[in-house]
Amino acid sequence: MFVTVFALIIINKAGGLIYNRTFHEGGLNKISTNDYLVLAGTFHGVHAITARLNPLHPPTNRTSTTSSTAAAAAGAGGAPGTHLTRPDPPSGLEVLETENFRMQCVTTLTGIKFLLFTDTTQANVDLAIRRVYDMYSDYVMKNPFYQLEMPVRCDMFDRKLASYIREINNR
Amino acid sequence: MAHLGPGKAASSKEQAGLRYPSNGKTIYHRPLNRTKTAELSQSSFAYLFSEMVSYAQRRVTGIQELEKRLNLQGHPIGLKLLDLLLTREPPRSQTRPLTIIALLHFIKINLWTHLFGRQADRLEKSSNPDTPDEYMIVDNEPLVNAYISVPREMSQLNCAAFVAGIIEGVCDGAMFPARVTAHSVGGKEEGEMWPGKTVFLVKFQPEVLEREALIGKG
Numbered sequence: 001m002f003v004t005v006f007a008l009i010i011i012n013k014a015g016g017l018i019y020n021r022t023f024h025e026g027g028l029n030k031i032s033t034n035d036y037l038v039l040a041g042t043f044h045g046v047h048a049i050t051a052r053l054n055p056l057h058p059p060t061n062r063t064s065t066t067s068s069t070a071a072a073a074a075g076a077g078g079a080p081g082t083h084l085t086r087p088d089p090p091s092g093l094e095v096l097e098t099e100n101f102r103m104q105c106v107t108t109l110t111g112i113k114f115l116l117f118t119d120t121t122q123a124n125v126d127l128a129i130r131r132v133y134d135m136y137s138d139y140v141m142k143n144p145f146y147q148l149e150m151p152v153r154c155d156m157f158d159r160k161l162a163s164y165i166r167e168i169n170n171r
Numbered sequence: 172m173a174h175l176g177p178g179k180a181a182s183s184k185e186q187a188g189l190r191y192p193s194n195g196k197t198i199y200h201r202p203l204n205r206t207k208t209a210e211l212s213q214s215s216f217a218y219l220f221s222e223m224v225s226y227a228q229r230r231v232t233g234i235q236e237l238e239k240r241l242n243l244q245g246h247p248i249g250l251k252l253l254d255l256l257l258t259r260e261p262p263r264s265q266t267r268p269l270t271i272i273a274l275l276h277f278i279k280i281n282l283w284t285h286l287f288g289r290q291a292d293r294l295e296k297s298s299n300p301d302t303p304d305e306y307m308i309v310d311n312e313p314l315v316n317a318y319i320s321v322p323r324e325m326s327q328l329n330c331a332a333f334v335a336g337i338i339e340g341v342c343d344g345a346m347f348p349a350r351v352t353a354h355s356v357g358g359k360e361e362g363e364m365w366p367g368k369t370v371f372l373v374k375f376q377p378e379v380l381e382r383e384a385l386i387g388k389g
Contacts, residue, residue, distance in 0.1 A: 142217040142318035144224035145325070154320035155359075159366065 004122040005165050006101060008132060009036070012149045013111030015044030019152040023165045028101060028117060047105065047113065051092030104129055112136075128168060135160050199258050217318050224319075224330055234328045238352070242336035249340020256281050267345045271375065271383055274347055275306055278338055286337070287314045304380050308338065308371040313353075316367050321355075329353040331369045338371055348376045 006027035010019035017040035022028070031039070096103040097120060104125045106114045114136070116129050139157035140146050146154060191197065202209050227240040256277075257265055268274035279291040297305035313331045321328050331353040342349040350373075357368035 138214075138217075138318055139320065142214070142221055143320050144221040144228070144330075145320065145322050153322065155366075156318065156320040 004119040004171075005128065005168055006117040006119070008117075008161070008165075009040060009113075009115040010136070010152065011040045011044055011113040011115070014149065015041050016149070017041075018150065021158075021161070023162075023169065027119070043105075043115070044113070047092045047107075051090045106130075106133065108133060131164060132161065135164070199255060213314075213317065216314075220315055220330075220333070221319075223333070234325055237328060238332040241330060241332040242339065242351075245333045245336025245338075246340040246343070249337040249342075250344040251340075252282060252285065252337065253341045253344040256285060268347075270386065271306070271347065271379070274342065274345055275308065275373070277345075278341055279308060282337070282341060283310075286334075302374075304375045304377065306373045306375075308373065310334075310369050310371070311365040312367045313369045316369070329355045329369055331371070335371050338373065342373065342375075347379050349379070350374045 006024050007020070007022045009017065012018045017037050020036050020040075022030075091107060092105075094105055096105075099120070102118050102120045102122065102125070104116050104118070106129045108114070114129055114132055116125060116132065118125055118128075135157060136152075139160055140152050140154050143154050143156070146152065204211065223244060224241070227237055227244065231237045231240065253267070257267060268277045275294055279294050283289065283291045291308050292311045293307075293309035295307040295309065297303070297307065299305075310331070313334060315331055315334055316329070319330050321330070335351040335353040339349060339351040342351065352372050352374075354370045354372060355368070356370050357363060357366040359366065
């Protein structure tokens with residue numbers, strides 16, 4: 001059997017841990033609930049720092065593919081006709097890879113972070129994490145008993161998630 | 172006959188004002204949604220229903236009261252749907268159901284297809300001889316509960332009480348007064364096929380059974 005997905009962590013926009021689940025024992029070290037909370041908070045901070053630390057995307061102009069003079073003019077006085085678009089906000093840390101596992105992070109537009117810990121050889125993590133986000137928006141956000149920003153306790157979400165990850169892990 | 176206001180003596184002349192389409196189809200015969208498949212977004216329904224549940228949850232003291240409120244939200248829909256669905260039947264079969272079985276079939280087939288796009292999964296009569304007035308409509312996965320996970324401390328609750336209210340409205344409108352409640356019967360185990368299975372328990376008033384017995388004799 002090929003084990004590929006180890007664990008999922010969901011962090012709310014304030015850096016609080018709202019969901020954590022291990023799908024396979026042995027892939028990662030076991031840590032206590034308190035450590036999970038610390039891990040979530042720490043990651044949230046690190047992520048915020050990395051979002052500021054990217055020299056590749058200067059946040060002022062991203063449209064200067066044609067001429068740098070136009071952009072400079074736009075910067076100086078807002079020349080008419082210059083096509084200015086709002087740049088994508090820097091995404092921050094997306095992938096963390098070690099020799100034992102790979103961690104992928106997706107931040108949603110509302111600031112929730114999904115962290116999926118997988119085997120280093122796992123392919124299509126983007127797709128899997130996207131699917132997890134879909135399930136979250138279906139079975140958590142459409143549930144009248146869920147309170148925003150609070151820990152996720154939805155049977156239906158647990159069940160659907162488990163069956164989806166089992167499908168991946170048994171492939 | 173909405174145009175017959177008070178003080179309209181010459182109503183026979185006005186009659187020409189109310190025109191029917193030549194094919195006899197009025198707005199009641201077709202859904203307002205004219206898209207090809209007549210489908211609606213399940214997500215928008217889910218959000219709406221979620222708000223309905225939250226609304227019903229305000230200032231309630233217990234689960235029974237919450238279910239009662241959801242039931243009340245559904246009741247008027249049932250009353251109106253009975254009329255609407257019968258209007259849409261071909262004129263030959265445009266009578267309201269006259270026996271319990273006909274009524275339950277109408278609910279299982281017509282009502283369910285109209286609301287959820289499929290029939291209910293099963294129809295049962297209570298096997299208990301003490302309660303001959305109880306019938307059960309079984310739905311393996313109610314559409315209204317598609318995204319709802321009831322928290323553990325409210326495990327008695329089933330939000331399909333709203334659908335139970337619709338059924339109750341149909342029964343009341345067809346002159347079969349009844350009490351309808353929704354109960355979850357799906358197992359909580361891991362490999363359960365239908366974890367959201369719901370039974371709608373229809374309990375008719377004694378006079379309904381009395382009448383049914385008289386009709387049976389005649």
